[in-house]
Amino acid sequence: MLRTPRLVLSTPVAADVPAVLRHCQDPELQRWTTVPVPYTAEDARTFVEEFVPASWHDGSEAVLALRPSGGSELMGVVSWQRRRGYVGYWMGAEHRGSGYMAEALRALVEWVLGPEHDVSSLRWECVEGNLGSAHAARAAGFRWAGYGPCDVVDRDGAHPPGWHAELRREDLGTVEDLERWPVLG
Template identity: 40%
Template sequence: MRPFVLESDAVRLSVPERGDIDAIVESCQDPELQRFTTVPTPYDRSDAEFFLARIVDHGWSTGREYTWGLRAPGSSELVGMVSLRFGDHDIGFWTSPAARGRGLMSAAVRLVADWAFEQGDVAQIYWEGYLDNDGSAAVARSTGFTYTGVGEGLHPGRDGARPLCRKGLLRATDDRTVKPGWPLPAASAEYPRPADVDLRGPAANDSVTGPERP
């Protein structure tokens, strides 16, 4: 598949390129991103170059996984990543620390889901995140995913084991309203503003989900 851009009034999604390497490397120093994804640690330029060549480019050329860089409207700065993996139809994402809490990733997930259901021949999309990754769960919840419980993750962690994860499902026939049943963080009666960091976020694993690296 030839890479394409997805755009709305809220966000612009375009394929990450070599000019984004510095932004990717900087984002992947974030302790939260390292905690909730399988990005290599330490993370340097060679990891970003591997990610672009072996995950992003290969994913698009084979149709296995489509990865987009997240940018705010009118800006060329990459502030996150979102990918849709076609084997399991699961979505992964992360947002840089400075861009969190602005609703950018929620808008990006809606945009990807709209494309997948309307043009990508996808009937449902899966989400999963580590049990304590409340930010990622907040994004899934806010974009209309139904909470389906806890189970073994689709993808192994850094130690090779499949961690327990919270899981969600969004069907093409679902509306995008917030669904009941999502567990709230123990310390709060409400979900936190999304930290926008997912288990398999594109610079995360595939292993951004299996062993892919950004």
């Protein structure tokens, strides 16, 4: 469990299935992520009750639900894809634009790049055009690394054009200049 001034990040639980299902119906979330379309109740159940525990167990991915401090509502999800070295995330539509994702992402990267893990850097990518994701990554301290095909395969089996950034342990606590993020200029 991780805490920020406004959030608690904890493992998703069975009670989160309805919120995951509701959030993953959002056309914008579907546009920028690889969630199945259409997204079904079984997809939400499988994600929360099978994928998340299996990923924690085998060490492939650490998936955390974002919740408001003092509340239980699932607002979004942030993850560390250990084997790939990437972070990933999505936020429910009604919670976007308030800086929650950047706050949660910052907590995640501080934990991953902290002393308990032997990790020196993290990577981020998004499909070209996903300004919300880019803003969160920049606000969390990621440094622009350029354009190129996404490593993640989309629903069509392609590697779409993407934006890339990296955050190294030695860069924690520094602020990236906006000019270094040409997509946000």
